Amino acid sequence: MDDIFGIPAPLLFGQLLLGLINGAFYAMLSLGLAVIFGLLNIVNMAHGAQFMMGAFAAWMLLAWGGIGYWWALLLAPIIVGITGVILEKLFISRLYKLDHLYGLLLTFGLALIIEGVFRNEFGSSGLPYRIPPELSGAWDLGFMFMPVYRGWVVVAALILCLTTWLVIEKTRLGAYLRAATENAALVQAFGVNVPRMVTLTYGAGVALAAVGGVLAAPIYSVNPQMGSNLIIVVFAVVVIGGMGSILGSILTGFALGIVEGLTKVFWPEASATVIFVIMAIVLLARPAGLFGRA
């Protein structure tokens, strides 16, 4: 068996693949954050909680409504997205004129409340959610046993990320959005309803988090704190990629997933820290992030 740095090659390939899968979650979540920050200037600390709500929505649809995975993939983001729209209308829209810190504190508080409510209702040990039968089973890749579902997660994440990027960079709607971030008053003068567009953007960003949650439900146990472990890492991803950079957050998400996967082999104890070390280095060298414009 060939060894690379003292690690058997098959094991290393397996870890790279797993890193890519985790990276898919980082990319999906940081994408939503980047969209919200880029267009609303809000640091959405509730993103982890909204990811968790996506998973819970999938569970509720199945347990209470008998609605399966595929419909949940469509319905859960819509439901959670609507809650996002309500939050934006009620609270967040009042903060646009203030410093970033207020938005951060508000969404952070909302995240604690949402998680607390779910914990009171459902406990902390989690709820089971089965992998849909079409995606159960596994492929034997020779060097590792690859569950079909994890492959699907990577594909779904890639499709979602590319679509979002295309919508924002290549369509007329995306052009409006980008223009509104540059100069909202001018865009409004052209007859575009900017406040409504901003509200819907927040809803869409939240829906992205919820899709991530539905995809995560069969892999991780559906529990109230599933988002809070992830959110801090995802923020580091956004900062490394460059705040507000859509492409930056996608690429950084996948890349850091791989870096983390490799750390889990060479120095497992440091696997929770490595992303923050990278963040510190990147901030020293390029304060605007790898893909950000200073």
Add this chain to the structure above:
Amino acid sequence: MTLTRRGFVAASVGTTLMPALPRLARAQAANTIRIGVLNDQSGSYRDISGPYGIQCTHQAVQEFGNKGFNVEVVTADHQNKPDVGANIARQWYDQGVDLIIDVPTSSVGLAVNNVAREKNKPYINTGSATSDLTGAQCTPVTIAWMYDTYMLAKSTGGAMVKAGGDSWYFITADYAFGHALERDTTGFIKAAGGKVLGSVKYPFPATSDFSSFLLQAKSSRAKVIGLANAGADTVNSIKQAAEFGLMKGGVKLAALLMFIPDVHALGLETAQGLVLTESFYWDLNDRTRAVTERLKPRLKDVKPNMASIANYSCTLHYLKAVADMGVAAAKGSGVDVVNRMKAMPTDDDAFGPGKIREDGRKLCPSYLFEVKTPAESKAPWDYYKLLQTTPAEEAFRPLNEGGCNLVKS
């Protein structure tokens, strides 16, 4: 901006406690015993005790009734952080709390242990598994009421080796508990002629994806993967091991510390066939069924497990000791109360008759269970088949092997 969620919550605990404590101090009457339940109410160990452990404590107070003094229960969330736990313990003891119980998460359990020793106040730990509480770090005011890593290692680990699982790989939570559990299990594996092929220590509590570690374990070709973790981590490990087809490939999982709410969270489809150790099962005998029935109005749809119901058991015993020696004497010295508790035999519906050893270890039998298949289970929470019983005298580390300085050789 270095504001993290956990950091923020930790900082706010101090502020939320402040208004409560002066009131508590003012109301302090010489004739009131205060019991502080300190546990995880928001993290991965919440469902093991948390609000259920608090309810079990209230149940004990209710059943004890009024024997000439009042009993109050106060509670707090230590968030699995040693500094938060130690600070709350210090404030409580300073401001009139007479006993602290529960305290899961070994790192927190050991931190509170030092505070209790310093303040000469009784401390009954029902939630931390580290065997050091009755070993190198034992104190004259500490009682370890429930499981410890030695007992778990002996029961689950010993049984797995006997069944042919002679090569092991550990997936270990990187803190006091995981280390102690790996160490104690390794001892039993080696004593039985097995070997440990390797181990991986993952960051606690920041890990939710275990697939990487499971893959490393699999590539070691060990027959048994030892999960030296607990709570949501164990649930995620088992779920992902099933996803990656480890069990189908013939690898056995040893969930070294697992509770019935974890089985409930996994669902029998995934959990069936797992072997685990608890000291309590609600459907074990008439007495356990009776106490579970009495707890029903408080716990609703949830069944107690060995950790949550240990709060019931230890609170009852402590209150008996207080009634026996008088409130003033009990408040006077932690060492005296604990010595009185050690001198009295324990008996309750949850664990039956038992006793507390001089090193602070409460003795009770340990039971090896196998999780039922979905077909065998007739109702929710009907989960366990009893495989083997280890009597109280043999379940724990022998008195002279712990290195506790209270033990006179």
